[in-house]
Amino acid sequence: MEIVTSPNFWTAMLVLGVVLLVGVSFKTKALLNNVYVAVTISLLIAVAYFHLVDHYLMDMQGLDYWYLFRK
């Protein structure tokens, strides 16, 4: 729980997703267009991105996005 509610974790996920994307696309385009690889990378980036959006935009208002989970 502690880890999941940390923005650093999601930032790391986002970075991981982007690194994977860049890494894979340098290696071979065919692998990038593989459905499973593409879905994995996309989900990683999108999930991490939306968590970060939720966290930081609540944070900016001085509110806690993880209110329910921290209780």
Next chain:
Amino acid sequence: MGGLTPNKMLSILALGAMVGLLLLPIVVSMPALAGGGGTPAAGGPPPDVAKKADTPEAAKVEKARDVYYKTEGIVTGAPAPKTADNPQFYPRYNFESRVLLWIANQQHLYYGSFVLAVPIFCMIIEFMGIVSKDKAMAKKYDQLAYDFIKISLTAYSLTAILGGILIFTFLTLYPAFFGYLSSIFRPVMHIYALLFVAESGTIYIYYYGWDRMKEGLLKWIHVSMSVVLNVIGTTLMFLANSWIGFMMSPAGVDEQGRFLGNIWHSIHTALWNPLNVHRLLGNMAFGGGVVAAYAAYRFLASKTDEERAHYDWMGYIAMAIGVAFLIPLPFAGYWLMREVYAYRQQMGITLMGGLLAWLFIIQATMIGILFLSSNYYLWQAMGRMRGAEKYQRYIKYMVFVLVCGFLIFITPHTIVMTPAELKAMGGQQHPVLGNYGVMSAKNGGINVIITTTVLSFIWYQRGNKVPMVSWAKFGNIFMGCFFALAYVNIIWLAIYGYYIPANVRVGLSVPQVATTLSCLFFMTALNLVMLKGAKQSGAIEWGKISVRSQYALIMLATAFTWMMGLMGYIRSSVRLFWHVNEIMRDNSPWAYTHTTGFAANMISFNVLFFWLTILFVFFLATLGVKKAPAEAKVSVPGRVPEPATGH
């Protein structure tokens, strides 16, 4: 472009000179502003000096506290008049004065927003024409901008006439109130008038100089002039907004309504900036809607394929501009609402949960209609592209998502029901629907609708193209995942809101909006990148669009007009029995809130009246076209590049 540099320099200089000349009268009148608002009779020192000085001389002048800013200031104005229900304060015809004023105000506003919005479009379109590399396209854009300004010129004089009528109506029917308001805003009244003169001057030069200034440097000056024109127009609107802002959330006066010498406080009230943003966006969307309806009308009336192609294109551009401003509009509205709540809680409750809540349900309906018609138009527009069939299969699912979002968005918090139904339900709140009736769910609903609209737009852009970039498959999957998770996030936040306290919940709307906007910006950008060098499966055949799409455009425009009337009414009637909220009471016999039905009928009348008069304006514009048939021919598209991506 590079060779133009000295020309550009010159044009900037010319622009600077022009702005300077136009603003000169205002600069000249500035000292009057700074010196305590043009009231030399009071003769006291400026407020800041007075505050410091604790001398017996300063004690003579009466000081009072600002109702909003809580600063101390020297009383320089008379208190707000205490009116009574008699012909001295409220002279009247044998008719409800408020209704007369309502009509005058609303018509002036409709035309005002139209002439504010259309020059902004002109500016955008003319600029697009200049930077367009394609000569035929450039000419087309230029001609379109010229058509727009021609319409707005007639509308401009009508606006002025209606403004005159409005002032006379005020002076005749509400002299005490108008006298008070103008005494507060006396320092800026002449600025307003001068700006109006400046705007007239600019618009005439802009219009009549179109042909003279069509090459090289002169063209740049011409475009710059449209910038000046719009700056003046926007300033005018801001000033007008300051009056309604003052009426809703007064500042710069004490509790009796005595002016305290700082005009900036009276202008910059709690609601001024949210109103400015909301109105500017609203006017743009409205202007787009009206022009689109004009194009739709001409499309339906055209006899040749060429005409149809031109007006189809024009309608598309106008619609795209209108919708582009429609998408941020709910967010600006949300900001305005938040500020209203922050200013006076009971004002917010009167609006959203109390007396006027039913009007908000109607508003939700109109917003839904707007988004549904824009989506519908985009789907219909796919009909003019070969290769878009692959997307049309999915329309039914999008309809389902849109309708679900709409149903939640529209669910009333207070339900109309017979007492028998009330008993059957066992309480005012329905256990299922009651959950849809609150902000958390409604925010989810509207964000789902907007995200779906974005998706429709992306499909439209892709209609006749197949992305050829090497990572196309990944791009598609990424886009799919991103949209899917955006929906998940929006819905999740909407549900999550029920499980956390209200003060945390209100913050959830921000990430929700951000999610929607992320889809709008990132996905549109990604789409554009993916479509670079895309294979065309068929050209866009302008004019080959179903007539239903054109009716959708007319629907869009009517909904815009109706909604503007409605929101204006809501904003105005939230003051209840106050002329100026908590400062000046409305003691006329018409200080009650109209029934919803009467208000709806009045709004419909205003909408009808506006459309009848604007049809006349359109008719005048067509008279001009007939004189110059050669010009009209230019606008017929030959090979058609796609404005879809240029937007």
Next chain:
Amino acid sequence: MRVILLAGAVIGGIALVVFLVMVAGLLPPQTIRLVEGYMPMQLLAELAFFVAVFTLISYLLKKNGLGIPRFWQGISFWLFIILYLKYRIYPPIPFSVRAIYGTIAMVGVFMWMSGAEDDWKEFKKPILNVLDAVTPFHKALRTFYLIAIPIILWGFSYNSFLPNLDEPIELRTVHPAPPASTKVHGKTFVLQTASNPYRVNAEGKYDQEYSNKLITEQSMGRLLKPDANPWDPKAEGYLKFVREGGEIFFQNCHFCHGDNLNGRGLHAFAFNPIPANFTDPGTLAQLQETFVFWRVSKGGIGLPRESFPWASVMPPWEQHLTTDEIWKVVLFEYWHTGYYPRTWD
């Protein structure tokens, strides 16, 4: 793949049949339960499920050469929605809302039917066939409509002229805008800034965060938080005030508002409308604490003008309770329902 599709269609078909039997009244209306607390999402999920089922069935039928004409697809889907709203959701939705939903569903069906040009042509075909009346069947149908439509319209007009004995519909404003301030027992409370003097933390300072942590769990039943039992004789501060508020509540309020605070008290059904249900997210949870304080103090008789027809018999409790007692009751109501008072920052 085929098997999965078929299985899906069969399951969906069974669900549809169960639903229709429920509509016909052969099975009790709550055969498939609406799960409390999840109803809003369940409703949407069920609708999405049925849409998927219809798509699947229509796809399978079409594949086997038994495609349903688009016209009937549209009409029957719309009818399905109407039936669903009327018979599935319990308690029944008032007609005004069902009318809104039905209209939007119709617009949706129209958008679906006319979304693409070919679909629209197919949709129009049966209508045009009847209008053109080329075959004898269509001719008979057209004649039938020519006679039937005026009769139906006549029926509607006749109905609308009949004297209506129902009570008129009231657009009641349940939560009117509160005044800026209210005067109770000679003291003026500014609603925007006043706060509950008993919502305090261990140091005796106003602290909503602190009290929020101690209220009942609202998700599964209403459970006490560990170490937060107001009836513990050792309870101090906030929890003690909650208990005192509870005592006042059960001496004065629960006869109408119910011992579960759900508006179903002993006398509740003698009133029309019945008393407010505090467990509903649309009541306490939507309001500021000072709003509730104002309502309790002033009662039905103190409703402002916009709350016409003032359909509330709640007594002005300021005549029976002290200011402190009112604040404590409010405290208890929030504690018991597990909601937090609304705040504006």
